[in-house]
Amino acid sequence: MIAGRGSAGFPRGGRSILGSVLVAAAACASLLALSGLLSPGRWLRAGVLAVVVLAVVTAAVRSVARSRWTPTIVGAITAALGLLVVYGAPPGRVQVLPDAASFERLLASVRAAAELINASVVPMNAARPVEMLVVAGGMLVFLFADALALGLDAPAWSGFVLVTMWLPAIGLAYPAPAGALGWTAFAYLLLLALHAAPHGDHAVGARRTTSTVAVAAALVVATLAAGPVVAAAPGWASLTLPSFGSGPIGPLRLSDDLDLRQSLGRRSGQVVLHYTVAPVGAADPASPTDGGSAAPGAPEAANARVVGPLRAFTLRDFDGRSWQRTDATDLQDWAPGTLLASDTSVQGTLLDPQAGTLARVDVTIDGLRELRLPVSTFPRTLEIAGPWRYDAERDEVVGDRATGSGTTYAMTVEIPTLTADDLKAASSRLPAGLEPYLAVPQTAHTEDIRALAVQLTADASGAYDQALALQTYFRDMSRFVYDTRVAPARTDDAVWDFLTNRHGYCVQFATSMTIMARSLGIPARLGVGFLPGVADDNGVYTVTGRLSHTWPELYFPSAGWVRFEPTPAVQSGSPPRWSDPFVFSTAAPNAGEIPDNLGGNATGGATAGATSPGGAVTADESTSRLPVVAGAGLLLLLAVGGLVVARRRSTRHAAVDPEVAWSRLRERLAAAGIEWSDARTPRQCVDIVRARVVALRAVPLGEPADAALVQLADALEQLRYAPAPPTRTPEELEVWIATVLTDVTSPLSDPSRDASASALRGGS
Numbered sequence: 001m002i003a004g005r006g007s008a009g010f011p012r013g014g015r016s017i018l019g020s021v022l023v024a025a026a027a028c029a030s031l032l033a034l035s036g037l038l039s040p041g042r043w044l045r046a047g048v049l050a051v052v053v054l055a056v057v058t059a060a061v062r063s064v065a066r067s068r069w070t071p072t073i074v075g076a077i078t079a080a081l082g083l084l085v086v087y088g089a090p091p092g093r094v095q096v097l098p099d100a101a102s103f104e105r106l107l108a109s110v111r112a113a114a115e116l117i118n119a120s121v122v123p124m125n126a127a128r129p130v131e132m133l134v135v136a137g138g139m140l141v142f143l144f145a146d147a148l149a150l151g152l153d154a155p156a157w158s159g160f161v162l163v164t165m166w167l168p169a170i171g172l173a174y175p176a177p178a179g180a181l182g183w184t185a186f187a188y189l190l191l192l193a194l195h196a197a198p199h200g201d202h203a204v205g206a207r208r209t210t211s212t213v214a215v216a217a218a219l220v221v222a223t224l225a226a227g228p229v230v231a232a233a234p235g236w237a238s239l240t241l242p243s244f245g246s247g248p249i250g251p252l253r254l255s256d257d258l259d260l261r262q263s264l265g266r267r268s269g270q271v272v273l274h275y276t277v278a279p280v281g282a283a284d285p286a287s288p289t290d291g292g293s294a295a296p297g298a299p300e301a302a303n304a305r306v307v308g309p310l311r312a313f314t315l316r317d318f319d320g321r322s323w324q325r326t327d328a329t330d331l332q333d334w335a336p337g338t339l340l341a342s343d344t345s346v347q348g349t350l351l352d353p354q355a356g357t358l359a360r361v362d363v364t365i366d367g368l369r370e371l372r373l374p375v376s377t378f379p380r381t382l383e384i385a386g387p388w389r390y391d392a393e394r395d396e397v398v399g400d401r402a403t404g405s406g407t408t409y410a411m412t413v414e415i416p417t418l419t420a421d422d423l424k425a426a427s428s429r430l431p432a433g434l435e436p437y438l439a440v441p442q443t444a445h446t447e448d449i450r451a452l453a454v455q456l457t458a459d460a461s462g463a464y465d466q467a468l469a470l471q472t473y474f475r476d477m478s479r480f481v482y483d484t485r486v487a488p489a490r491t492d493d494a495v496w497d498f499l500t501n502r503h504g505y506c507v508q509f510a511t512s513m514t515i516m517a518r519s520l521g522i523p524a525r526l527g528v529g530f531l532p533g534v535a536d537d538n539g540v541y542t543v544t545g546r547l548s549h550t551w552p553e554l555y556f557p558s559a560g561w562v563r564f565e566p567t568p569a570v571q572s573g574s575p576p577r578w579s580d581p582f583v584f585s586t587a588a589p590n591a592g593e594i595p596d597n598l599g600g601n602a603t604g605g606a607t608a609g610a611t612s613p614g615g616a617v618t619a620d621e622s623t624s625r626l627p628v629v630a631g632a633g634l635l636l637l638l639a640v641g642g643l644v645v646a647r648r649r650s651t652r653h654a655a656v657d658p659e660v661a662w663s664r665l666r667e668r669l670a671a672a673g674i675e676w677s678d679a680r681t682p683r684q685c686v687d688i689v690r691a692r693v694v695a696l697r698a699v700p701l702g703e704p705a706d707a708a709l710v711q712l713a714d715a716l717e718q719l720r721y722a723p724a725p726p727t728r729t730p731e732e733l734e735v736w737i738a739t740v741l742t743d744v745t746s747p748l749s750d751p752s753r754d755a756s757a758s759a760l761r762g763g764s
Contacts, residue, residue, distance in 0.1 A: 017059050019150050019194060023158065024055035026187035027142040030165040032180030034134065037168055039269075047138040054079055054139050058146055072147045078138040088133040091487035091501060093178050106132075108488035115259065126486040141165060153194045153229065157190055219435040252367050252545050253402075254528055255310055258507050259322040260486070261496035272368040274533065274542045277304050280358035280412060302359035304532040304541045306538035307413055308563070308576070309549060310363075310374035314394045314581075320441035321494045323526060331398055333391035334382070341379035342395040342553075343560030346414075351381060356416040365407035367545075371405065373397040374529055376413045377553070377563055384409035395561065418559065418578045419637035423464040426556040430523065434555060438522035440515060452499065453516040456679040465520050467564055469679030470513050471579055474566035475720050476678075478659045480509070482568045506550045509567040514552040523555035527563065531572065569723045581717060582682045658715035661733040665712065668741055672696070682713035693744060705743030708736040 028048045035044070057078050061072040061152040083099065087109055088102030089095040094144065113129035126134065141161055143650055149155035162184055169176045279302040293753045315323040334340060335735050343349045359375065368374070373388065375397055382388075440446060444566065456473050474480060483503040492496050495515050498508040510526055517524040526547070531549045533541030549572065553561040565575035574580055662682070669675070674692045676685050694700050701709065712733065718725040 001485075005601045016062060016150060017735050019155075019191060020055050020059040020062070020146065022187050022191040022194065023146045023149055024051055024142060026158075026162050026184050026191065027051050027138060027145060029180060029183035029187060030141060030162050031134070031138050032171055032183070033176045035180070036176050038124060038134070041126045043131040043134045046131055047134045050079075050082065050135045051138050051142045052080075056144055058143075061151065062565060068151045070149075072143060072151055075143050075146070077137075082139075083132065083136060087128070087135075089505065099499050100434055102305045112486075112488065125484070130666055149191060149195070153195075155191045158191070162188060208605060230722050247312040255370050256313060256315065256325040256528070257322055258315065258511075258526070258528070258550065260498065260504075260508055260511055263624040269544050269546060271366045271542055271544055272530070273310075273363055273365050273374065273562065274540050275304075275310075275361055275539055277302055277307055277362040278360045278362075280360050302357055302415070303700060305573075306357060307359055307361060307376055307378070307532070309377060309527070309529050309531050309551065310369055310543070311377050311395075311417045311527045312374045313396050313528055314553065315374045315528065315562075316394075317434055317439070318441055318511065318526075320443045320492060321489075323511070327393040328394060328396070328398065330393070331391055334384070334390050337381055339379040340375070340382055340395070340397070341560065342377075343379065343394075343558075345558070346379045346560070347392060351414055355414055356418075357414075359413045359415060361411040361413055363409055363411070365473070366405055369402045369404070371399055371402050373399065373403065373409065376411060377527065377561075378416065379414045380411040382409060382411055418462065418562070420468075420578050422576060423556050423559060423562065424462060424612060426464070428463065430555070431557065431559060434523040437525055437555065438518050438521065440518050441493070443491070443493035443496070445491060446519075447491040449493070449495055449499070450519040453519050454514075456677070457520060459677050459679060462522075462553070463556065466520050467517060467522065468579055468681070469579075469677075470516055471564050471575060472581075472681050474509050474513055475568055475575070475684070476659075477720060478663065479566055480504075480568065481611070483568050484583065494705040504572060506567045510552045513564065513566040517552065517554055525553050525561065527551050527553050569721055573723050574721050579719060581683050656730040658712065658719045658728055658733065661712060661737055662716045665737050667738060669744065670738075672744060673743075682716045686710055686713050701740075702743045705740045708739035712736045712740075 001477050028051050031044060031047045031051075058071040060076040061074045065071060084098035084102045085094075085096060088098055088106040090101075090105070109129040109132050113127075113133045116124065116127060116130055122510065123132070141164060144161045145158035148158040148161065148546040165180075166176060166579060186221060189501065222721070226278055244635075252270060313325070315325060317324045317326065338348050338350060339346055361380075373382075373384070373396075375382065377395075382397060386399075388397055389399075389586075390396070391398055440450075453470065457469045460466040480502045484505050486504060486508070487497070487501050490500075490671055494508075495512050498504045498512055514524040514526055528542045529548075533543040535541050549567075552564050554564060556562050562578070563576055564579050565572050601683050607729050666676075669689065674689055676688045680688065689709060690701060690706070715725075715733070
């Protein structure tokens with residue numbers, strides 16, 4: 001029927017293929033309408049690739065099929081299979097043939113996407129479930145537009161399908177880029193021109209097509225130019241139309257019902273606040289005290305890193321999947337110049353210049369809309385205008401109205417000289433009222449989590465050592481991968497899912513340490529706020545939405561609530577000084593600086609070649625899988641084959657890093673009876689090796705071997721705790737391993753060591 005038409009339309013052949021190209025171009029351009037709602041990321045290229053592959057499949061089928069519906073049906077089947085293969089596969093694996101579990105994982109992703117959308121603000125982070133919705137939407141738009149334009153020979157109606165991509169932006173009253181409308185309209189008008197061009201007289205058809213293309217281009221340009229003028233006319237103000245522009249869109253808020261399977265609010269580049277930090281000296285006119293000065297011998301000068309994160313609120317109640325917030329009922333006013341602090345012995349007192357470093361922090365709010373004020377986690381005085389009150393239990397400053405652009409306030413922060421020894425010496429007797437901070441949700445894996453916590457802290461002698469062992473465990477990049485994507489639920493306990501999957505971001509790391517600390521009898525809560533900002537040449541620190549963060553806070557008598565940092569350094573930088581074993585290393589390289597790529601969708605912090613037990617791939621490898629269509633068998637085979645080859649190649653050429661070198665040394669030392677717990681820090685392991693060698697052979701390590709062991713431990717600590725660790729060559733690491741092993745396996749005075757020494761040499 002269609003092939004025999006002689007005047008206009010889309011006969012089978014080159015014009016039909018060109019029609020498919022134009023429909024695909026219009027569908028791809030319409031995806032740009034979502035760029036005002038979603039943060040930049042791989043969602044756009046994933047959607048475009050899916051549409052292009054689907055267009056190739058439908059065009060190929062249409063070139064040989066007789067029925068007008070066959071291309072659409074084959075395309076729909078291809079799209080469904082592609083979604084199941086890409087988004088229904090188990091995390092870290094490629095499953096070419098979908099099964100029943102693939103459907104369950106895909107449905108779980110749909111539910112997770114809906115929850116993410118409901119809990120987020122614009123522009124939201126396009127996590128993997130949201131990316132899946134975008135890909136599915138792009139393919140649906142193409143299939144319906146293709147069926148109308150080429151199947152039913154009614155291209156004009158395809159315009160109604162293309163504009164569906166603008167419905168979310170229109171409904172939320174957020175702008176879309178002008179390019180989205182321009183390129184979609186241009187492809188759509190070319191599609192109409194191609195359809196209207198006659199087929200008999202090629203000269204007439206060419207002239208008519210050329211003139212139609214020119215008119216289409218002129219119409220698009222005129223529409224874009226006249227749009228803002230028409231929209232400003234009287235009467236249009238009552239309509240909600242998508243606007244053009246690139247300014248900040250929408251305020252930011254922090255989610256207070258954190259779900260371990262969702263992102264932490266919005267992860268955008270929008271500026272939420274900026275601040276300055278200045279030391280408070282005797283002549284500081286801004287100091288609220290008389291003659292206050294920094295404490296003599298203060299460990300560090302006042303700066304944003306020393307002041308630490310700015311916390312907006314804390315969370316106490318966790319149900320096994322998400323955190324819930326209960327509003328405070330006991331809010332109180334405070335006297336100017338008195339301290340607000342989580343430590344009840346400090347709360348309400350005056351600043352003490354001898355208690356630590358004093359820093360003046362002046363904050364200006366930009367795009368943050370919060371009822372709770374971001375303040376330092378340390379004791380601080382606060383100067384702010386308006387009806388703000390203090391919640392002493394949660395250590396929060398709560399207002400009747402949310403912060404707005406231009407809100408300003410000032411803090412004088414009392415940064416204590418807290419050390420590991422102070423926390424080790426803290427009393428084990430807990431005050432009354434902390435029982436809610438010891439609550440652990442009862443799930444099928446509650447006892448499993450507690451058993452793991454007990455195992456990791458078996459050698460710890462107190463609450464501080466237990467907390468440090470847990471933090472060390474989570475910051476071990478050979479075990480955990482920082483990844484903003486979360487796998488669908490497998491059990492009723494989100495913490496157990498994370499501990500077994502070992503891929504997650506700050507919410508998973510912080511929650512897991514909080515619950516494990518509670519299972520050990522240590523009161524713990526979750527802090528939510530922002531990491532320190534990045535300073536410009538004038539000393540102004542800028543904080544964006546990408547710096548939103550969560551961390552655990554553990555209670556120690558006489559010290560109050562103390563922050564720990566289990567999230568790897570790629571996101572959080574160094575841990576606090578009192579929980580950082582690297583602080584005492586002589587080779588610390590700017591350990592406290594925050595990396596520039598905080599909070600992005602890329603998960604490049606994973607060590608090359610590092611995998612979690614069980615063979616889960618690193619985040620870098622998992623992000624390399626782009627959407628493919630299962631119906632194109634050749635493409636799937638090439639993709640799977642390429643992935644296998646890439647993994648083998650990366651494994652074959654992976655450089656030995658300190659983590660790998662340390663594991664090799666540990667395995668070979670174990671053959672000689674020198675072993676240690678996973679909860680031990682590298683520094684503690686060095687002491688264990690020294691003591692064990694003396695106990696086994698009555699002779700200490702030689703100086704070269706001891707120095708090599710210390711250097712390898714230093715390199716490992718830098719890799720785990722420093723945001724920008726120095727590069728160690730494989731040759732250098734191999735020399736350190738060989739030096740230690742040569743000394744340990746040298747002829748021993750104790751004959752009973754011969755068997756162990758032989759076993760050790762055999763392992764190398």
